Amino acid sequence: xxxxxxxxxxxxxxxxxxxxxxxxxxxxxxxxxxxxxxxxxxxxxxxxxxxxxxxxxxxxxxxxxxxxxxxxxxxxxxxxxxxxxxxxxxxxxxxxxxxxxxxxxxxxxxxxxxxxxxxxxxxxxxxxxxxxxxxxxxxxxxxxxxxxxxxxxxxxxxxxxxxxxxxxxxxxxxxxxxxxxxxxxxxxxxxxxxxxxxxxxxxxxxxxxxxxxxxxxxxxxxxxxxxxxxxxxxxxxxxxxxxxxxxxxxxxxxxxxxxxx
Numbered sequence: 020x021x022x023x024x025x026x027x028x029x030x031x032x033x034x035x036x037x038x039x040x041x042x043x044x045x046x047x048x049x050x051x052x053x054x055x056x057x058x059x060x061x062x063x064x065x066x067x068x069x070x071x072x073x074x075x076x077x078x079x080x081x082x083x084x085x086x087x088x089x090x091x092x093x094x095x096x097x098x099x100x101x102x103x104x105x106x107x108x109x110x111x112x113x114x115x116x117x118x119x120x121x122x123x124x125x126x127x128x129x130x131x132x133x134x135x136x137x138x139x140x141x142x143x144x145x146x147x148x149x150x151x152x153x154x155x156x157x158x159x160x161x162x163x164x165x166x167x168x169x170x171x172x173x174x175x176x177x178x179x180x181x182x183x184x185x186x187x188x189x190x191x192x193x194x195x196x197x198x199x200x201x202x203x204x205x206x207x208x209x210x211x212x213x214x215x216x217x218x219x220x221x222x223x224x225x226x227x228x229x230x231x232x233x234x235x236x237x238x239x240x241x242x243x244x245x246x247x248x249x250x251x252x253x254x255x256x257x258x259x260x261x262x263x264x265x266x267x268x269x270x271x272x273x274x275x276x277x278x279x280x
Contacts, residue, residue: 076203083153197262
């Protein structure tokens with residue numbers, strides 16, 4: 020436990036020192052970090068993109084867990100593997116392009132393009148691409164769940180299946196689910212190619228706003244966009260710390276109670 024805490028503390032401390040340095044540079048122009056955060060052009064995309072990222076991550080993980088359980092308990096491994104393996108041959112921008120083309124045929128029948136359709140395309144793209152990642156990330160853990168544990172649960176619970184997840188699966192998968200949340204939120208929240216291909220949304224996605232501001236000739240706008248990215252990094256590091264602390268007891272259970280590390 021000491022190594023992750025030390026590395027995380029050093030990384031978080033470095034980001035905070037960098038943010039303080041940037042704040043000093045911004046204040047020379049009469050603008051502070053608080054003013055930057057409260058500006059509507061930054062605040063609205065910041066919150067909007069975060070909630071889309073969280074929703075996409077939760078939806079993707081739920082679907083991935085359901086598929087993994089079907090593969091592990093219902094002998095559908097070959098079928099799902101054939102379907103999911105093909106997704107790794109298509110990069111994110113290719114899937115985003117297919118989604119955009121598909122929706123472009125639908126828009127004329129539902130009254131043309133509306134800003135609300137942008138988030139739907141973004142969520143759909145990441146759902147199709149990240150579900151296979153979740154499945155193959157979790158499947159080795161499900162393979163290590165012994166049949167004796169499942170039989171023991173059924174013996175004391177009279178064959179009920181609803182509590183199997185919380186009793187047998189959750190203690191073993193909680194750390195990985197936390198890792199998946201951090202990975203997916205980090206990737207979706209800061210990715211640029213998918214929102215730019217599907218036409219973005221309203222409010223605009225944070226990565227689009229940051230890129231446009233950084234490409235301006237004004238040095239102040241560039242510095243503000245860099246400050247926002249550092250703040251996003253700090254938030255993601257804090258989220259990693261929180262999830263690591265919450266799932267620490269499950270990590271100890273796995274390392275001391277089974278042969279998993």
